[in-house]
Amino acid sequence: MSIILKIKKTDDAKDLPLPAYMSEGAAGMDLYANVKEEVILQPGEIKLIPTGIQIELPPNFEAQIRPRSGLALNYGITLLNTPGTIDSDYRGEIKLIVINLGKEAVKIARGQRIAQMVINQIVRPTIVEAEILSETKRDEGGFGHTGI
């Protein structure tokens, strides 16, 4: 399926590249850190890192912002709320809630590829309150009920 994703750079990010897919089959496009100068994240520290982009998704689509595995494995850098949800009616700058779960301080430079964004189609069902739900063999069993 091919859709259009409109991306607007914020005024302070005109020099950064547009997000891009880094390989032919990449699911996520990499997002850049729109920080004025280098930011240091101490172990355990959380910072809101702007990406310099605002987007317009078609209705019934969402964007998920996710960590990059290399940064997670090598530095313990991840997104606290992964996957972050970007709603189709959100027009603000996309920002990343970045946390350093590693043991060392980590530097984030301007223009660094800090996270990735995956576009998904979503289903918004009509919500119906019900007193009775259909019976199943599993019934209320869960949380390892079929064995570990």
Ligand SMILES: O=c1ccn([C@H]2C[C@H](O)[C@@H](COP(=O)(O)OP(=O)(O)OP(=O)(O)O)O2)c(=O)[nH]1
């Ligand atoms: O990591 C994130 C998560 C969200 N957003 C933006 C886009 C999203 O559409 C909006 C609201 O996010 P969410 O629904 O997760 O936040 P909320 O805490 O439920 O706030 P709201 O009441 O504004 O929906 O904030 C980001 O830029 N980064």
